[in-house]
Amino acid sequence: MAFVVTTLAGCASAPDRSSSSRYTITQDRAPSVDMDVSGLEDARPRYERPKTAGNKSPYTVWGETYRVLKSNDGYVARGTASWYGEKFHGHQTSNGEVFDMYKMSAAHKTLRLPAFARVTNLDNGRSVIVRVNDRGPFHSDRLIDLSYAAAKKLGYQSRGTARVEVAAITVRPDGQMFLAGKPFTPGQSDTALADRQEPAKPVAAGSGQEALFVQLASFSSRAPAEALLSKLQGLVSQPLRVRSVDTGAGRFHRVQVGPFSSEADARATQASLEARGYAQSILLTDVR
Incomplete structure (x- = not known):
């Protein structure tokens, strides 16, 4: 299998660009x-x-x-x-x-x-x-x-x-x-x-309605979340927030962009942020 980088020799979703793959199965599947x-x-x-x-x-x-x-x-x-x-x-x-x-x-x-x-x-x-x-x-x-x-x-x-x-x-x-x-x-x-692991409970009550957000990171303390939020100022036109939530593993502070009215808008912002080096973002549904 020809990979873009040789260190990714076995990853599940790396591209096969060669004419003859070292994998004998073309499409992945469950065991028979x-x-x-x-x-x-x-x-x-x-x-x-x-x-x-x-x-x-x-x-x-x-x-x-x-x-x-x-x-x-x-x-x-x-x-x-x-x-x-x-x-x-x-x-x-x-x-x-x-x-x-x-x-x-x-x-x-x-x-x-x-x-x-x-x-x-x-x-x-x-x-x-x-x-x-x-x-x-x-x-x-x-x-x-x-x-x-x-x-x-x-x-x-x-x-x-x-x-x-x-x-x-x-x-x-x-x-x-x-x-x-x-x-x-x-x-x-x-x-x-x-x-x-229920839906996260907001520390500060919001509208209770869900919407799409792009989440860039989650921290166990608020200071690094606020620092990241400051770096993001001016990079996106959408609202930014640090959402503090309580989970079974403790309180976390999530840096998010949104809400978005459509998945297409959310993914466009996600792609823009990834191009600026924020490659760990995820698209999720969260409370407004």
Whole structure:
């Protein structure tokens, strides 16, 4: 498979521009034999020494440039998850490992590899923990690609996509763990956190009506959110805001542009911001 950058050797959505692909399957698909994931354990977060494999930054795919995060600490975002399976099974991921669609893994455009993340299906409240070892998905409306097994545990493998929240789990050398910047203990993901992933509650009450927004980042403290908001002044003509919300993982401050009256307008603004270096934005529905 001919990739735009060689470090993206196994990503789920990287383009195949060669006449003869190393993949024997043209279209991705689920395994031919159904699998029971009821007993499949989540990935187990652990400390791993920083590596260079898969972390080239910036890198370009399909004319879009992406910048890998210097640190995954505090990362949390909402967007659309897709999945990848048999086509890529057994081939190298971006950091040189081998993709196994039966394991709890994922691909992400900007998280520093390898990474661990809790992914919550916002439609049914299910959560899983995955190990992120690949790059992708390279579509502006997608946030993360999960392995087929992880997607099935979240209950969206038959639909193909789902609305999710992705929260990075970071581990220090002494074993301390943090979920989106907050202290975390594995095992909370199925109880204290997952069943509280309801639509975010606004700190300040608004109209209660939902609309489209472009979200550029989410922080566990307000100061960096306000700093980013200041940088954005003058770059867009639409309103800007920092929306503070309470979630099961704590309070977060989300930097957003909008509301937009149409998806086309929102995506035009998102493309404009990405061209200015804000490549981590997501399109979402939120309370006005």
